[in-house]
Amino acid sequence: IVVCGDGSSGKTSLCQRFVKDNFERSYHQTLGLDFFSKRISLPGDVQVLMQVWDIGGQSIAGEMIDKYIYGSHAALVVYDVTNMNSFDNCQDWLNVIRRVTKSQEKVRKE
Numbered sequence: 050i051v052v053c054g055d056g057s058s059g060k061t062s063l064c065q066r067f068v069k070d071n072f073e074r075s076y077h078q079t080l081g082l083d084f085f086s087k088r089i090s091l092p093g094d095v096q097v098l099m100q101v102w103d104i105g106g107q108s109i110a111g112e113m114i115d116k117y118i119y120g121s122h123a124a125l126v127v128y129d130v131t132n133m134n135s136f137d138n139c140q141d142w143l144n145v146i147r148r149v150t151k152s153q154e155k156v157r158k159e
Contacts, residue, residue: 050099051118053142054127056136058104063127064103077155079105109141118149 052060062080065071068085086102104117118124126142128135 050123050125051052051102051104051121051145051146052125052127053104053109053118054106055109055129055132055138058106058127058129058132058135060127062107063125064101068101078107079103081105081113109138113125114145115149118146119152 052064054060056078057076059075061083062072063152064083064085065073068087082105083101083103084101087099087101089097089099091097102121104114124146126139126146130136
């Protein structure tokens with residue numbers, strides 16, 4: 050899963066809460082990419098190791114964003130409810146995700 054959104058929107062806090070059941074009150078900017086892993090038990094005694102990629106919000110125009118999203122199985126776009134601009138920018142993040150996954154579909158068909 051890739052977690053995208055503007056800087057300071059709460060992506061890292063959401064990831065840490067999900068993976069470690071922890072909430073950090075202090076803000077630390079994610080530079081580039083941060084990885085989290087969580088083992089999940091599914092019905093039928095199936096174990097899954099889920100990787101969560103926390104993409105730094107300052108990197109939407111960066112060269113690496115496509116590489117972070119390419120091959121992911123899911124994307125979560127996060128915004129700050131107290132910052133309308135971060136909500137408005139969700140469309141930009143969705144456009145990047147759609148562009149990358151559309152090119153991914155073309156590669157699979159060939």
